[in-house]
Amino acid sequence: MQFFFSENATLNAIVYLDKDESKHCVKSLRKKTEDTIHITNGEGQLFEAVLMNEDMNRCMLEVNKEVDFPFFKKYKLIVAISPLKNPDRFEWFIEKATEIGVDEVFPIICEHTEKSGIKIDRLNRIAVSAMKQSLKTVLPKIHSPLKLNDFLNIDFNFEHKFIAWCETDKQVLLKNSILKNKDIVLLIGPEGDFSESEVKDSIQKGFVPISLGNSRFRTETAGVLACHTVFEANQ
Amino acid sequence: MQFFFSENATLNAIVYLDKDESKHCVKSLRKKTEDTIHITNGEGQLFEAVLMNEDMNRCMLEVNKEVDFPFFKKYKLIVAISPLKNPDRFEWFIEKATEIGVDEVFPIICEHTEKSGIKIDRLNRIAVSAMKQSLKTVLPKIHSPLKLNDFLNIDFNFEHKFIAWCETDKQVLLKNSILKNKDIVLLIGPEGDFSESEVKDSIQKGFVPISLGNSRFRTETAGVLACHTVFEANQ
Numbered sequence: 206m207q208f209f210f211s212e213n214a215t216l217n218a219i220v221y222l223d224k225d226e227s228k229h230c231v232k233s234l235r236k237k238t239e240d241t242i243h244i245t246n247g248e249g250q251l252f253e254a255v256l257m258n259e260d261m262n263r264c265m266l267e268v269n270k271e272v273d274f275p276f277f278k279k280y281k282l283i284v285a286i287s288p289l290k291n292p293d294r295f296e297w298f299i300e301k302a303t304e305i306g307v308d309e310v311f312p313i314i315c316e317h318t319e320k321s322g323i324k325i326d327r328l329n330r331i332a333v334s335a336m337k338q339s340l341k342t343v344l345p346k347i348h349s350p351l352k353l354n355d356f357l358n359i360d361f362n363f364e365h366k367f368i369a370w371c372e373t374d375k376q377v378l379l380k381n382s383i384l385k386n387k388d389i390v391l392l393i394g395p396e397g398d399f400s401e402s403e404v405k406d407s408i409q410k411g412f413v414p415i416s417l418g419n420s421r422f423r424t425e426t427a428g429v430l431a432c433h434t435v436f437e438a439n440q
Numbered sequence: 441m442q443f444f445f446s447e448n449a450t451l452n453a454i455v456y457l458d459k460d461e462s463k464h465c466v467k468s469l470r471k472k473t474e475d476t477i478h479i480t481n482g483e484g485q486l487f488e489a490v491l492m493n494e495d496m497n498r499c500m501l502e503v504n505k506e507v508d509f510p511f512f513k514k515y516k517l518i519v520a521i522s523p524l525k526n527p528d529r530f531e532w533f534i535e536k537a538t539e540i541g542v543d544e545v546f547p548i549i550c551e552h553t554e555k556s557g558i559k560i561d562r563l564n565r566i567a568v569s570a571m572k573q574s575l576k577t578v579l580p581k582i583h584s585p586l587k588l589n590d591f592l593n594i595d596f597n598f599e600h601k602f603i604a605w606c607e608t609d610k611q612v613l614l615k616n617s618i619l620k621n622k623d624i625v626l627l628i629g630p631e632g633d634f635s636e637s638e639v640k641d642s643i644q645k646g647f648v649p650i651s652l653g654n655s656r657f658r659t660e661t662a663g664v665l666a667c668h669t670v671f672e673a674n675q
Contacts, residue, residue: 301664340655418671418675422574423539429664437613
């Protein structure tokens with residue numbers, strides 16, 4: 206099974222694939238006019254669409270049926286995570302979090318964040334590719350970097366708000382803190398962790414400190430494993 | 441906290457760091473003669489050692505105390521996983537599995553394996569670096585690639601032997617199949633999954649099919665997430 210992506214896909218619409226996707230469809234997969242393909246809008250919907258031409262630069266499709274989808278998740282997962290010195294590692298986080306299932310990613314600048322540069326366009330391309338590859342229908346929204354305090358001022362109104370914190374061993378495990386089908390916001394700090402005042406501010410805004418287990422993980426690993434803990438708790 | 445590595449580290453021994461580690465110790469961390477550092481032998485032991493010189497090519501250390509270690513795990517985890525077309529993805533699996541905790545990795549050649557090339561030296565360097573970074577004391581043993589059938593003929597005598605298989609939705613979840621502190625062997629197939637006859641052979645050798653959840657994961661992602669499921673079940 207193969208997924209294509211167009212943010213404009215909606216029932217009965219005519220949509221066009223971009224150049225990369227058109228080439229993939231017509232050249233790599235050798236799809237022909239009148240073949241049916243699967244296309245998602247990245248917002249949780251999957252459709253059947255009929256190929257109207259074999260234009261390698263701009264395939265035209267007619268979306269004619271919404272289809273049920275087996276990997277639908279019933280919770281929203283937002284991850285706020287510090288950017289990393291090495292952009293590959295942040296890109297890897299985006300790929301894996303998309304595969305596992307994440308709805309929004311906020312790169313947050315913390316006291317110990319070493320570098321805040323984020324190439325949103327590149328991250329979006331990685332997310333599109335990971336979404337299609339793993340047969341997901343949700344394209345995560347990747348926000349521009351913002352300061353932790355600005356993030357903390359966003360009103361999420363989610364039941365589950367957690368901050369992963371290494372400093373003490375008093376926290377409960379994330380896996381024991383999650384109820385099924387509840388929306389979740391997760392805060393993941395930089396290498397060097399959150400500062401004490403950042404943790405204090407987060408707690409004041411309703412974030413509960415949790416542990417990812419008896420180990421030390423890199424930031425991007427912590428982010429991916431936290432997404433996986435949420436995924437597993439919802440299985 | 442920083443870990444150094446020498447496979448020769450044992451109580452009261454004189455050991456030498458290799459060039460990279462010596463430079464890291466003396467130049468980056470500015471350690472001086474008579475400073476105490478932590479060194480692991482990669483076999484589960486951690487020691488305190490005293491720096492005897494500041495030789496940037498070959499630091500000499502006297503190992504003088506074994507120390508208790510907070511991240512010790514009580515189970516053995518062996519992962520047999522298909523090599524991947526893209527070597528970066530296999531390297532990433534090695535890094536993350538080491539961070540989470542794995543004892544042995546067997547690259548297994550399956551029917552649908554596209555490429556079997558594995559650079560063991562490079563993978564070992566990645567594992568050493570991930571072990572130190574994540575304050576682990578176990579350096580995973582990375583074996584040379586072997587055919588699935590040869591792997592299946594190894595007698596592990598482990599209570600937990602699982603094969604991750606996507607084809608049916610009848611399997612139980614891995615997370616519901618694990619008892620605490622039990623040694624585990626996990627089989628992870630290539631992109632395109634195990635063939636039916638490979639699954640049959642594995643079952644005949646005592647492997648139980650399990651699911652990693654309602655999603656499709658890349659091989660390297662499946663490998664990392666399976667290690668994480670084992671880690672979490674043991675927390």
